[in-house]
Amino acid sequence: MEMKPEKFNSQEKPEEAVEKIGEKNPGEVALTLTKEIEKKESDFLGQTETIIKQNPDLPKESLVRLSELSEEAHQIANATKKEILRLAELETPPPIKLGGTLPKKEILEKKEWGQEIETEIYIPFLTEILGDVFDFAVKTSEEVDKSRNGPKVDIIARFKKDGSHLAIQGASLELGEEGRKILNEKKEEKGERPVWEMKKICKDSGYSPINQGEQVPKIVLNFDHQVLCDAQYDWVRDGRKRRWFDYLKDRNEKEENKYKIDILEQMIEGLEETIDLERIREIYRKSKGLKKINLGWSEVIEPKLEILKRALEKCLTKK
Amino acid sequence: MPIINMPEEDKKLISQIKALHNKFLLELNDLEKRRQEILAAQRVDNTQNYTDKNTKLH
Numbered sequence: 001m002e003m004k005p006e007k008f009n010s011q012e013k014p015e016e017a018v019e020k021i022g023e024k025n026p027g028e029v030a031l032t033l034t035k036e037i038e039k040k041e042s043d044f045l046g047q048t049e050t051i052i053k054q055n056p057d058l059p060k061e062s063l064v065r066l067s068e069l070s071e072e073a074h075q076i077a078n079a080t081k082k083e084i085l086r087l088a089e090l091e092t093p094p095p096i097k098l099g100g101t102l103p104k105k106e107i108l109e110k111k112e113w114g115q116e117i118e119t120e121i122y123i124p125f126l127t128e129i130l131g132d133v134f135d136f137a138v139k140t141s142e143e144v145d146k147s148r149n150g151p152k153v154d155i156i157a158r159f160k161k162d163g164s165h166l167a168i169q170g171a172s173l174e175l176g177e178e179g180r181k182i183l184n185e186k187k188e189e190k191g192e193r194p195v196w197e198m199k200k201i202c203k204d205s206g207y208s209p210i211n212q213g214e215q216v217p218k219i220v221l222n223f224d225h226q227v228l229c230d231a232q233y234d235w236v237r238d239g240r241k242r243r244w245f246d247y248l249k250d251r252n253e254k255e256e257n258k259y260k261i262d263i264l265e266q267m268i269e270g271l272e273e274t275i276d277l278e279r280i281r282e283i284y285r286k287s288k289g290l291k292k293i294n295l296g297w298s299e300v301i302e303p304k305l306e307i308l309k310r311a312l313e314k315c316l317t318k319k
Numbered sequence: 320m321p322i323i324n325m326p327e328e329d330k331k332l333i334s335q336i337k338a339l340h341n342k343f344l345l346e347l348n349d350l351e352k353r354r355q356e357i358l359a360a361q362r363v364d365n366t367q368n369y370t371d372k373n374t375k376l377h
Contacts, residue, residue, distance in 0.1 A: 026332040033340040040347055051358065058361060065357050069350050076350075080343040084336050 030088035034081045041077035045070050 048070045052063060 026329050026336060029333050030336050033336060037340065037343055040344070044347060044350065048354070051354075055358075055361075062357050062361050066354065069354050069357075073347060073350050076343060076346050080339055084339050087332060087336055087339070 026088045030084045034084055037077050037081055037084075041073055044073045 048066050052058065052066060058066075
């Protein structure tokens with residue numbers, strides 16, 4: 001009945017550990033292993049019950065000790081599961097407030113945005129030729145027409161290559177078919193100011209602040225819940241690559257946590273100036289064929305900011 | 320996600336998760352040993368009682 005631990009230990013190299021479990025990500029591994037823990041716990045408790053039933057003559061003292069073992073197994077299993085889920089960020093994090101305006105969130109980000117939503121951060125990195133800046137965008141891939149929250153918004157903040165904030169370049173809609181059609185019609189109208197300061201919809205292609213028609217290299221970060229699970233690299237002078245967030249983290253530490261706050265504050269301010277909510281509302285209303293629509297700032301932007309804040313929080317504080 | 324593309328952070332995270340799972344298995348294993356010890360002690364007691372009773376009969 002002895003349970004053999006897997007051939008794994010904490011001294012094992014991460015690469016080796018990953019190879020043993022195929023291509024699963026931390027979230028999947030955590031879920032698989034917590035289920036296994038539940039199964040083993042259940043087996044252990046069941047075996048104790050069987051032992052007690054099959055041995056009616058066991059003295060009270062032995063029964064008490066067996067019950068204590070079951071309780072201990074239950075507690076160990078619970079604590080381990082909790083710790084694993086915490087590590088994999090599968091536990092609901094406490095709500096984060098931005099300027100006291102965010103609605104309280106009690107459900108997982110993914111649920112809130114719909115199970116099928118693939119949320120990603122796009123960071124096209126621009127070469128030195130393009131001005132030593134790269135863009136930071138948050139977007140989702142769900143069609144706007146299916147979203148209960150209305151148009152999807154890209155938050156695109158420009159940073160200098162040294163990590164310092166440059167400006168909110170603009171934000172773009174990720175529209176559904178109908179939304180795209182409407183936007184194209186709008187763009188064709190002479191003298192019509194585009195919905196966004198940026199003059200093109202930036203979806204799967206890069207965006208250059210110098211030449212808007214030019215495609216630039218871009219690296220996609222998978223954004224699973226509030227967790228950044230892929231790496232963004234920035235070229236350094238000697239040609240090595242470095243994670244962008246590592247740079248931000250270093251700088252944030254040097255500046256005693258102020259840098260992270262600055263980024264967020266500047267992004268929020270920039271977005272408030274850039275995004276024309278009335279126009280978003282109008283496009284969405286037309287795309288839905290509605291007479292009136294109640295779509296506020298909070299529904300459009302704040303969920304994005306919250307995701308971003310969590311990502312920054314995680315990436316800048318990770319040891 | 321192919322392993323080759325998996326960020327180091329994820330690899331470390333998986334490593335930590337697996338280590339926790341492994342620790343749980345070891346702890347459960349220890350509980351199982353303790354359970355066997357309780358049962359073994361009981362068997363010894365029963366045997367001893369049986370022996371004592373038979374000795375007295377003789």
